[in-house]
Amino acid sequence: MRPRAPGGWRARFPSRGRGFTTLEVLVAVALIGVLATLALPSYGTYVARARLIDAATRLSDQRAKMEQYFLDRRSYVDAGGSCGAVAPAAAPADPFDVTCSATASTYQIVATGRAAGGMSGFALAVDESGQRTTIAVPAGWTRTADCWTTRPDGTCL
Numbered sequence: 001m002r003p004r005a006p007g008g009w010r011a012r013f014p015s016r017g018r019g020f021t022t023l024e025v026l027v028a029v030a031l032i033g034v035l036a037t038l039a040l041p042s043y044g045t046y047v048a049r050a051r052l053i054d055a056a057t058r059l060s061d062q063r064a065k066m067e068q069y070f071l072d073r074r075s076y077v078d079a080g081g082s083c084g085a086v087a088p089a090a091a092p093a094d095p096f097d098v099t100c101s102a103t104a105s106t107y108q109i110v111a112t113g114r115a116a117g118g119m120s121g122f123a124l125a126v127d128e129s130g131q132r133t134t135i136a137v138p139a140g141w142t143r144t145a146d147c148w149t150t151r152p153d154g155t156c157l
Contacts, residue, residue, distance in 0.1 A: 045152060051095040051119055052150045055111040056157055058098050059126045059148075062087050062109045066100070066128070076102040076128065083107060095119040110135065124148050132157075 020028075065085035070076050078084045083100035087109070090097045095117025100109045108127045113119030121138030134149040134156075143149055147156030 048119065049150055051117065052122065052124070052148070053157070055096040055098075055113075055119075055122070055124055056148050056150075058087075058096065059109055059111050059124060059132075062098055062100065063126050063130070066102075066107055066109070070128075075104045076107045077104055090114070092116065096122075 062085065066076055066083065069084035073084065076084055083102045085100075087098040087100055093116075094114065096111040096113055096119060098109060098111050100107060102108075106128050108125055110123060110125045113122035121136060121141075123135035125133045125135055127133075132146070132148045134143050134145055134147065137143045137149055141149065141152045142154030144154045144156050149155070150157045
């Protein structure tokens with residue numbers, strides 16, 4: 001006959017002490033809720049800043065194309081009176097629409113935030129002299145007019 005383990009089968013398979021109590025689960029859920037409440041606004045601002053950097057990059061790229069067009073033709077407009085270098089059409093997921101208006105010697109390129117991209121209320125611009133302008137920002141952001149605002153406190157790029 002085999003010797004029995006001390007405590008018998010209950011020692012090997014305890015029924016108590018496994019899992020969590022209801023109170024422990026509720027505390028964990030409350031803690032996760034508090035952390036999410038603090039983290040989500042910061043994450044939203046982070047995403048908006050990244051999308052504003054993308055808009056600034058698109059504006060700079062379009063400005064370079066307009067300057068190249070001017071060097072080749074000595075005018076910012078084409079034969080039809082439109083911007084010589086047409087901005088590429090926005091994809092459905094793009095957060096900004098880029099548009100251009102021009103005369104023979106001046107132009108302005110504007111990136112306007114799209115609601116579908118979560119950037120409604122933002123508008124940034126650049127002109128032929130390289131002047132960066134923030135046209136509009138949504139509520140809760142501070143607008144700095146003579147640069148591209150990239151943070152809620154008005155800090156510029």
